Amino acid sequence: MNTPSTFPLVLGLDTFGDVTSDADGHPLSHAQTIRDIVEQGVLADSVGVDYFGIGEHHTDDFPLSAADVVLGAIAARTQKIRLGSAVTVLSSDDPVRVFQRYSTLDAISGGRAEVILGRGSSVDSFPLFGYNLSDYEELFEEKTNLFAELLKGSPVTWQGRTRAALTNQDVVPHTEHGPFPTWIGVGGSPQSVVRAARYGFSLMLAIIGGSPARFAPFAGLFHEALEHFGRPLLPIGVHSPGHIAGTDEQAQAEFWPRYLEVISHVSKTRGFAVPSKASFDHEIGPEGALYVGSPETVAQKIAANLPALGANRFDLKYAMGGLSQEKLMTNIELYGTQVIPRVRELLG
């Protein structure tokens, strides 16, 4: 089994770039939100967080459409932290451009770039870039295929239906130390698990609702598929939302109203009925997907779930829209200075 001893334990942070608020709860501008995220990334590095990832969105509440630019700014001010996407919606992007942007980030950061590819559960990019949602399977499959070719580093010859063909095309910049780590983010699609194994990409399980344990069979499928395709064992990561404050009560009091507002909004666009406080309480408990509480509560939950899922990496998706920059910075600091050492101790 892929345990934290097979691969080093990696504890990271992800943000979708939710618009932050000032201390009085008024939303800040997109520009200020982006500058705040740069500061969050810099702080994450200084408190010992292993990875900082930014998701791709194209909406008024999530104005982070150009994650790689923000990551470049963070790279210039940090030393150790690994930087990447969470996720890049490859289906509606050009694999050549994604490769170029992240190999540029790899250059700026001295080899700290990673990319997590996603099929796109948040669908705002499809109409924006002129793609048809009905084509998402073909788009993702073809573009993953091309991306895997590009990562090999030599001139690429490729042909498909979703993009112009390439003939012996050198794509620059070349990376210094071979391909940067590439993951496929999976929210529950078995085909995507098999696809990750087929291309030799690591598996990032996005567990955003319901019981984390139900993902254990996916780890089994990933391992079986790697073996089937004759590939070596690869890391498995978990991405889940949460919020950390001094105490459980404080973390819940800060997070719940923001969560309710964001989820109500998301629910409306997706046709879901609005979740109740009871379902929230379930999600923050041991059987649920949210990591909300004191450093000890969050550390215990991470340490319990990683081995159960055969995972060696955890990325906490912090920053629910409307939280203030101050609370986010506290969250990051507590994660780096208390949660991470505690998880290492518990799994040590």
Next chain:
Amino acid sequence: MASTTQISPARPRIAVLGAGHVGTAFARVAVDAGYDVSIAASGDPERIALIAQILTPGAAPRWAVDAVTASDIVVLAIPLHRFAAFDPSLVRGKIVIDLMNYWAPIDGVQTMFEDPRYGSSEIVQHRLADSTVVKAFNHIGYHELESERREPGSPDRRALGVASDDPAALDTVATLVDRIGYDVIRLDSLRAGRVFEPGGPVFGVLVNYEEFEDAVERRVAA
């Protein structure tokens, strides 16, 4: 619609079409409930062999046509945008559980489903005129289908809606829902089943029997 649907065995055989998020989750709980289950995607079963072996042990991967031929109930767990190309003759004479959903912001606009006079399962029934469509399992997240199952009588047992124009098919699927681990809210027409659709009061939330009934009644009263 087929006049009468013949189903003999106590536990009818189930063919799940679709081996994605939903199809695999459904196949797993149906096997657990003691049903004979096969699973198919759009092509060669070899392509889903690993998925079936690990995620739905006990459900045999087959070609869609073989799975359907050897079944009494067909579960349509394919993306809605693939339904326009789905061959109705494949499922002639079968009970078809439609767990697909249509929500334009997620699925993109699908012209066939844009008729405001009908719910998505009514439109599916119109197209599958020789099958008996039952709307069920569409309003629970695939990620909750397994963990939220409870024994009959459990205080926290959840309820799922079942809607059909055909009372016998409704009974058959209601029994399936109960055996999987949920209380059943029965609605006697696909038209009434619109209340389970996206944007409705029970879509994507977990409710028990009373909460479900209240939600449906409030909707009907409104």
